[in-house]
Amino acid sequence: MKTYTNTGNKDTRSGFGAGLTELGQTNDKVVALCADLIGSLKMDDFKKNHPERFFQVGIAEANMIGMAAGLTIGGKIPFTGTFANFSTGRVYDQIRQSVAYSDKNVKICASHAGLTLGEDGATHQILEDIGLMKMLPGMTVINTCDYNQTKAATIAIAEHKGPVYLRFGRPSVPNFTPEDQKFEIGKALQLTEGTDVTIMATGHLVWEALEAAKALLEKGISAEVIDIHTIKPLDDDAILKSVKKTGCVVTAEEHNYLGGLGESVARVLSLNHPAPQEFVATKDTFGESGTPAQLMDKYGLNSASIIEAAQKVIERKK
Amino acid sequence: MSNTQQLxxxxxxxxRDILRMVHKVNSGHPGGSLGCAExxxxxxxxxxxxxxxxxMDGIGEDLFFLSNGHISPVFYSVLARAGYFPIEELSTFRLINSRLQGHPTTHEGLPGIRVASGSLGQGMSVAIGAAQAKKLNNDAHIIYSLHGDGELQEGQNWEAIMYAAGNNVDNLISTIDLNGQQIDGPTDVVLPMGNxxxxxxxxGWxxxxxxxxxxxxxxxxxxAVAKSKSGKGKPVCVLLKTMMGNGVDFMMHTHAWHGKAPNDDQLAIGLEQNPETLGDY
Incomplete structure (x- = not known):
């Protein structure tokens, strides 16, 4: 089984910041907007290097989304930055009408997604944002797994014409994907080959899936791990190819099982190749305060939960 | 340049276009449309x-954003008669497979529309973004926008109003249609907005x-005054006092025709009060 090395823990939001810094140098159409969270979103360098292309909007997310839509008229490529909760739920109608329905080339970049925001608690820990965004016609939805992938995705979405939701997080997590990768929107990454079960993970759960695959191998179970960084458009072919081989799937995400990656995978399977599926996700609940690790353990979003789900779903094949 | 009579x-x-459009589909918003016709x-x-x-990018020209999208009939009529699309297309207003949706949108590719509107309170933010893009592009043209007075009850406007003044967005002229009416009655009754x-x-405007x-x-x-005040460090607001339903006597002095279409007899009266000038679509 192919193994991956953690080259050192890093936060995915810093990958976004690094990607934005690079875009600032390479693409003068790129502009950035932030709602009073420059440090949290790691947008400091872009602001320092390109003050004329940076818009501090204050604590006014609705205005930020509308302004971003307006900036596209004149050929700019706006990147908005705030926490995932304020990037989606707070401004859903603004995104729906001024961005998605109006087909504006806005990149909604959202940090602090999910439980791993930690101690701030449920008011800030959105677990519904993937669902909200994937339901919007024309919206591309990306949830990256580590620093390198987030940086690559940030750079890639500038080249994509159309609205994008890019979701990443706050904590330092293993950085294991290649530094020089080219990010392909909509192309799932097969990380390991296996025959007994497919584990499809997104975001912070990808590393957990790799850890689970290692442990499963020791139990004699061969797991195929696929990184679904793009939840919409979904890589149907990769999903079907793998599940046709393994016969079952575990989906893993830091999101509610209603509306998340798991439901998208279930749709593809039910239409084309019905197969047993287990969901590693939050179960229609809000989060709470705690350290990221405590919360991921309490809500069952870790390698142990993936291992358990894999064993269960393999049993269901019989 | 046209003379006043031509205008x-x-x-x-x-x-006439507005009345005929809303009459045909028995829906739409004639009141505010008539009020903003001039x-x-x-x-x-x-x-x-x-x-x-x-x-779409509109570089090298002034741009307009309609925030109160429900007055689409006047917008469509003015756009068509300015040559953006054939006036015959006005007959498709609100019909299935039309580019003239109930509320304006870019989705069907209707020339002249740069953003969808209808859900209220969003247009000023979009206009500010477009104004900032003009500045980045060193394009000395002006962004115009139109908003209903009732629409100012939407909080996003005040985020935008604060931003535009705080950031010297002085290439923006936002007009408020002060007709004092909204769906449920006079604005002073529904939600008094003060001065x-x-x-x-x-x-700071x-x-x-x-x-x-x-x-x-x-x-x-x-x-002309508004234009002369632009480019001086502040955004410009035009308070335009209008009569909802203007030009059709029974539609004036009431909020009743905000979102109601005339019947056959009422249409006939309205058209009689506005005789054909340039030719119906």
């Missing part, structure tokens, strides 16, 4: 420096008042 004639024809005619034909052809002029001034917002000469004068 009057165009306005009368636009009124303003829209003057804006598109005398005030804006715009190109005859449409492209709107003082509010804009307190937020330059305010220009057009007290006879259905008078073409007054609109021409007022908008």
């Amino acid at each position: 009057e004639d165009l306005t009368t024809q636009v009124r 303003f829209m005619v003057v804006l598109y034909n005398e005030i804006m420096d715009r190109k005859d052809t449409f492209d 709107i002029k003082e509010k804009f001034e307190a937020f 330059t305010v220009v008042e057009i007290n006879q917002g259905n008078n073409i000469e007054e609109i021409l004068k007022g908008m």
Whole structure:
């Protein structure tokens, strides 16, 4: 089984910041907007290097989304930055009408997604944002797994014409994907080959899936791990190819099982190749305060939960 | 440049278009559309420096954003009669497979529309973004926008109003259609908004008042003043006092025709009060 090395823990939001810094140098159409969270979103360098292309909007997310839509008229490529909760739920109608329905080339970049925001608690820990965004016609939805992938995705979405939701997080997590990768929107990454079960993970759960695959191998179970960084458009072919081989799937995400990656995978399977599926996700609940690790353990979003789900779903094949 | 009579004639024809459009589909918003007919005619034909052809980025020309999208009938009529799309297409308003949706949208590719509107309170933010893009592009043209007075009850406006003044967005002229009416009744009854002029001034905007917002000469004068105040460090607000339903006597002095179409008899009366000038679609 192919193994991956953690080259050192890093936060995915810093990958976004690094990607934005690079875009600032390479693409003068790129502009950035932030709602009073420059440090949290790691947008400091872009602001320092390109003050004329940076818009501090204050604590006014609705205005930020509308302004971003307006900036596209004149050929700019706006990147908005705030926490995932304020990037989606707070401004859903603004995104729906001024961005998605109006087909504006806005990149909604959202940090602090999910439980791993930690101690701030449920008011800030959105677990519904993937669902909200994937339901919007024309919206591309990306949830990256580590620093390198987030940086690559940030750079890639500038080249994509159309609205994008890019979701990443706050904590330092293993950085294991290649530094020089080219990010392909909509192309799932097969990380390991296996025959007994497919584990499809997104975001912070990808590393957990790799850890689970290692442990499963020791139990004699061969797991195929696929990184679904793009939840919409979904890589149907990769999903079907793998599940046709393994016969079952575990989906893993830091999101509610209603509306998340798991439901998208279930749709593809039910239409084309019905197969047993287990969901590693939050179960229609809000989060709470705690350290990221405590919360991921309490809500069952870790390698142990993936291992358990894999064993269960393999049993269901019989 | 047109003379006042030509603008009057165009306005009368636009009124006919509005009435016929909403009558045909027995839906739509004639009241606010009629109230803003003179303003829209003057804006598109005398005030804006715009190109005859449409492209989304609109570089090198003035742009307009309609925030109160429900007055789409006047917008469509003025756009069609300015040459953005065939006037015959006005007959498809609100019909299935039409580019003339109930509320304006870019989705069907109708030339002249740059953003969807209808869900209220979003247009000023979009206009500010477009104004900032103009500055980045060193394009010295102006962004115009139109908003309902009831629409100011949406909080996003005040985020935008605060931003525009705080960031010297002085290539923006936002007009508020002060007709004092909204769906459920007079704005002063539904949700009193106090002194709107003082509010804009307190937020740091330059305010220009057009007290006879259905008078073409007054609109021409007022908008010229507004234009002269742009580029001086502050966003400009035009308070345009209009009569909802203007030009059709039974639709005036009431909020009843905000979102109601005339029946056959009412249409006939409305058309009789606005005789054909440039030719019906």
